[in-house]
Amino acid sequence: MRDHGGDAHPVQLDVTDEKSVRSAAEWIDSAYGRLDALVNNAGITGGAESGAPSATPLATLRAVYETNVFGAIAVTNAMLPLLRRAPAARIVNVSSEVGSLTAMTDPESPLRNLNLPPSVPYPSSKSALNMVTVMYAAELADTPIKVNAANPGYCATGLNGNSGFRTAEQGAEVSVHLATLPDDGPSGVLWGDLWTEGGANSSGVLSW
Numbered sequence: 001m002r003d004h005g006g007d008a009h010p011v012q013l014d015v016t017d018e019k020s021v022r023s024a025a026e027w028i029d030s031a032y033g034r035l036d037a038l039v040n041n042a043g044i045t046g047g048a049e050s051g052a053p054s055a056t057p058l059a060t061l062r063a064v065y066e067t068n069v070f071g072a073i074a075v076t077n078a079m080l081p082l083l084r085r086a087p088a089a090r091i092v093n094v095s096s097e098v099g100s101l102t103a104m105t106d107p108e109s110p111l112r113n114l115n116l117p118p119s120v121p122y123p124s125s126k127s128a129l130n131m132v133t134v135m136y137a138a139e140l141a142d143t144p145i146k147v148n149a150a151n152p153g154y155c156a157t158g159l160n161g162n163s164g165f166r167t168a169e170q171g172a173e174v175s176v177h178l179a180t181l182p183d184d185g186p187s188g189v190l191w192g193d194l195w196t197e198g199g200a201n202s203s204g205v206l207s208w
């Protein structure tokens with residue numbers, strides 16, 4: 001980012017560690033006094049250990065929720081005082097269309113082509129994150145803060161052994177769009193890659 005002229009500063013953060021979350025918020029407070037955009041991007045899948053629904057190891061389920069759901073809530077709550085100090089803050093929860101009950105139950109959805117084996121931890125964590133998004137958007141509706149869920153689409157990253165057909169940059173563009181929404185932009189929606197509806201590389205609001 002610095003090579004491209006950005007004034008970038010890294011902050012160490014483990015979203016599952018309350019002390020780490022608090023320290024990151026304190027650092028941002030002392031360095032900047034406010035936060036304009038929070039992208040809750042951290043996510044894990046549980047991998048092959050997730051198993052079939054009937055064989056879900058609770059330890060894997062708990063670990064995935066710790067990062068994907070509880071982590072997003074912990075970081076958001078720690079950062080909210082800073083976000084409220086910004087003129088028009090944006091919160092982006094990086095979700096997925098596999099968290100969309102509509103997409104996952106649509107027999108016409110191209111998601112079927114991925115032949116994803118049924119499993120509970122990752123998809124249900126993203127469904128939970130979607131509802132978390134809706135609830136924060138409702139609480140903050142009378143403020144300038146907008147809260148949305150992002151669907152980056154199927155991107156080649158370490159999360160899926162680089163099997164995705166979109167690039168990480170294309171996925172990140174979805175978060176950037178939501179983090180820089182104008183004042184009349186939406187709040188409380190799932191927005192991003194519309195593979196399920198509009199073909200490659202079109203974007204818009206997805207059904208929950």
Ligand SMILES: NC(=O)c1ccc[n+]([C@@H]2O[C@H](COP(=O)([O-])OP(=O)(O)OC[C@H]3O[C@@H](n4cnc5c(N)ncnc54)[C@H](OP(=O)(O)O)[C@@H]3O)[C@@H](O)[C@H]2O)c1
Pocket residue numbers: 013014015016040041042043044067071094095096097151152153154155156157158159160164
């Ligand atoms: N790739 C896709 O096709 C796809 C599709 C839909 C949604 N998503 C979502 O996009 C987001 C980014 O995933 P990705 O594809 O870029 O996967 P990735 O390459 O595996 O990146 C995941 C990121 O999460 C961070 N992370 C994991 N646990 C963390 C924790 N406890 N505290 C802080 N950071 C933590 C990792 O940090 P370290 O590297 O330091 O561990 C890593 O930077 C995730 O929320 C994922 O669910 C991805």
